[in-house]
Amino acid sequence: MSHYSIFSLAKHALSGHRNWSPAWRDPAPKPAYDVIIVGGGGHGLATAYYLAKEHGITNVAVLEKGWLGGGNTGRNTTIVRSNYLLDANAHFYEKSLKLWEELSQDLNYNVMFSQRGVLNLCHSDAQMDAARRRGNAMRLNGIDAELFDREQVRAFVPHLNFDDQRFPIYGGLMQRRGGTARHDAVAWGFARGADSRGVDIIQNCEVTGIRREGDRVVGVETTRGYIGAKKIGLAVAGHTNRLTQMAGLRLPIEAHLLQAFVSEPLKPLINTVITFGAHHFYISQSDKGGLVFGGDLDGYNSFAQRGNLPVVEDVIHAGLAIFPNLSRLRLLRHWGGVMDMTMDGSPIIAKTPVEGLFVNGGWCYGGFKATPGSGWVFAYTLAHDRPHPLNAAFTIERFAQGRVIDEKGAGPVPGAH
Amino acid sequence: MIRISCPYCGLRDHTEFTYGGDATLRRPDSETGSDAAWEDYVYLRDDPKGPHQEYWHHVQGCRAWLVVSRDTVTHAITAVRPAGEEAVR
Secondary structure, three states, X not given: OOOOOHHHHHHHHHOOOOOOOOOOOOOOOXXXXXXXXXXXXXXXXXXXXXXXXXXXXXXXXXXXXXXXXXXXXXXXXOEEOOOOOOHHHHHHHHHHHHHHHHHHXXXXXXXXXXXXXXXXXXXXXXXXHHHHHHHXXXXXXXXXXXXXEHHHHHHHOOOOOOOOOOOOOXXXXXXXXXXXXXXXXXXXXXXXXXXXXXXXXXXXXXXEEEEEEOOEEEEEEEOOEEEEEEEEEEOOOOOHHHHHHHOOOOEOEEEEEEEEEEEXXXXXXXXXXXXXXXXXXXXXXXXXXXXEEEEEEEEXXXXXXXXXXXXXXXXXXXXXXXXXXXXXXXXXXXXXXXXXXXOOOOOEEEEOXXXXXXXXXXXXXXXXXXXXXXXXXXXXXXXXXXXXXXXOOOOOOHHHHOOOOOOOOOOOOOOOO | OOEEEEOOOEEEEXXXXXXXXXXXXXXXXXXXXXHHHHHHHHOOEOOOOOEEEEEEXXXXXXXXXXXXXXXXXXXXXXXXXXXHHHHHO
């Protein structure tokens, strides 16, 4: 792997950038591997990267049915944060945020992580109390949080709508270390890092079956033939329950559709990530200038990867309530991704009852920010046959045991963050 | 927009309805249901990619609960029937 630097850039500039080598190989699948990761998105590639880097396990294949990062890695709104109330989520997402802070250096690949802050708006005394409680919980867990009053919000984002009668701004909870990153670069950076350590990344290879002998898995059927494996890790969020059912395991997950939107590019307008929980809307501005935003799920089980128009209208209503100055903006693109919605809003990163089969999924709305942390703990779990303390709570059995991690306190509904 | 043919009101936009989820689940008996049966009912889902039996409540119309057969990939609806007794089971 050639090291990327100002010197390599200058050298290649002299030859008109015609001689760069590909960032990863395109190998044919071998008959068998020690570990097969199903899913070549951020989580799968990060898992392969940390398996090789932290645990020295390099006889690994990542199987991707389409192209790298073509699923939810390339379909999210790129927000990174660790502003959680409950301990299990707080410690896990904080580990992920710490990995984000070093990621570009670690990968020698610019993931454009920008700690521009994440501000959750509050519109009532009750929301301010909830934000104060969550902020205090974060600080007790060693995570940065600041409670802004109305004037501090105004100083930070002066063009928010401070005159709205329905949603008056009382203040907000700010996590300054949160922000955004370039989602494609995350997939590509992990792919390059994994490939250079010997991992085979195999695209256009869809898993169609999981072969079992007795209680344990022995390999996968794919569109490119059978491939043997001692261990199989699923990182296919959106289709986790489909894949585990190939091995006879049903999960507390439903697939739902979430849309995201990007406007035409503008001069710098929004300098942070704003979330508007009272209606459900979140927005930031990409480095290219487009406003990137999203809102609610489409509202019914869906694998369609395309959204419905009533939600488009609803999301834009919500956006205009806090930023009326966006009303004449044109929408450049909108798209949909299939979410694994778990019944408590928290992920599953665990060994399954089927020997050799491991699952990483159920990411609900929150998979992107978890990418490095998820890969890091999943690699540990695969390498050691047991969870790391940071993912020990994210079991499949927690639902039957009544140990759900229900951040929203909403009960068993597949619609929470 | 999905259009649902309500047996009482005719063809209506799905925004008139509230989604009620998987209609194949059956509530265990409150006295004799096992823990596993309750886990199955409360949490576990088939989550099919294709035909799905699901509840929709015509909340801004006749307020009837319906069972709709809809494909989760194409959104094509093949059958709609009143939930009737099924909804309370």
